[in-house]
Amino acid sequence: MDDIPTDPSFSEIRPRLIxxxxxxxxxxxxxxxxxxxAYLRWLATDRETVRQPAALLHTIxxxxxxxxxxxxxxxxxxxxxxxxxxxxxxxxxxxxxDDITLPLMIALERLSPLERAAFLLHDVFGMGFDEVxxxxxxxxxxxxxxxxxxxxxxxxxRPRFLVTEKHGLEIAAAxxxxxxxxxxxxxxxxxxxxxxxxxxxGGRVPASQRPLIxxxxxxxxxxxxxxxxxxxxxxxxRYAMIDGLPGFISVEGGRIVQTTALHIEQGKIVAIYITRxxxxxxxxxxxxxxxxIEIEQS
Numbered sequence: 001m002d003d004i005p006t007d008p009s010f011s012e013i014r015p016r017l018i019x020x021x022x023x024x025x026x027x028x029x030x031x032x033x034x035x036x037x038a039y040l041r042w043l044a045t046d047r048e049t050v051r052q053p054a055a056l057l058h059t060i061x062x063x064x065x066x067x068x069x070x071x072x073x074x075x076x077x078x079x080x081x082x083x084x085x086x087x088x089x090x091x092x093x094x095x096x097x098d099d100i101t102l103p104l105m106i107a108l109e110r111l112s113p114l115e116r117a118a119f120l121l122h123d124v125f126g127m128g129f130d131e132v133x134x135x136x137x138x139x140x141x142x143x144x145x146x147x148x149x150x151x152x153x154x155x156x157x158r159p160r161f162l163v164t165e166k167h168g169l170e171i172a173a174a175x176x177x178x179x180x181x182x183x184x185x186x187x188x189x190x191x192x193x194x195x196x197x198x199x200x201x202g203g204r205v206p207a208s209q210r211p212l213i214x215x216x217x218x219x220x221x222x223x224x225x226x227x228x229x230x231x232x233x234x235x236x237x238r239y240a241m242i243d244g245l246p247g248f249i250s251v252e253g254g255r256i257v258q259t260t261a262l263h264i265e266q267g268k269i270v271a272i273y274i275t276r277x278x279x280x281x282x283x284x285x286x287x288x289x290x291x292x293i294e295i296e297q298s
Contacts, residue, residue, distance in 0.1 A: 024065035026085035034064045059135040069113040080203025086280040087259040089240045101244035107157035118143045119150035161265040168246030169239045180234045182226035192268040202277030257281045
């Protein structure tokens with residue numbers, strides 16, 4: 001927005017709008033585009049007559065997201081392989097913290113757009129149902145039903161056993177070391193028996209087309225990966241919280257940037273989420289530039 005006049009009232013609420021759009025769309029780039037569009041519409045509004053700027057801006061962003069979801073859902077019908085949300089590194093980027101972790105983001109994808117909007121606006125952003133009704137263009141009673149149905153559908157994805165950030169990142173570090181060093185005994189101790197591993201390559205880079213289910217299947221894949229790491233080492237960028245889960249950013253195969261997020265319950269890794277689709281990690285290039293240059297020069 002360098003060439004567009006700034007509005008302090010919008011700037012104050014912008015992080016919250018970005019967070020709403022990201023939770024709705026699962027895409028950092030799309031969220032930023034939606035909020036940019038909302039800002040242009042805000043500038044075109046007679047702002048002197050607006051009694052509740054925040055309510056109006058939430059309505060604008062929500063409706064833009066609902067429109068975007070129509071085309072986004074069509075795109076995902078033809079998506080190659082598993083779909084994961086774009087990784088958001090560290091909650092500070094959204095200037096707020098909530099309990100929407102990556103598994104819950106995936107569960108939100110199974111809701112209808114209106115269920116998703118009603119749940120997020122009411123349960124996550126604390127808006128009353130009258131405000132929600134205004135934002136999505138439905139009656140308040142309908143919004144209550146939409147939010148209630150959403151809660152029922154995503155209940156299983158809610159965090160059950162919270163892990164501290166410190167402990168989680170320690171497990172992430174142990175996982176990175178064991179998997180990259182080929183220490184299969186140590187790796188097996190970190191995994192739950194029913195662990196599931198999902199990877200999103202978007203058809204752009206190599207990735208499993210289906211989830212790997214159970215410790216034996218996940219371990220078999222890591223035996224293969226350990227051999228690949230001997231030929232082409234994995235380079236750690238840094239450990240980080242990724243959509244509320246501990247994990248890390250790395251450069252694989254010399255060029256491929258990926259994020260690995262770990263869902264941990266009672267000290268064991270129950271799910272592994274790997275995002276390596278270049279379109280989804282492009283916003284992380286600033287984290288990786290120096291390491292990539294070192295790899296290319298080595």
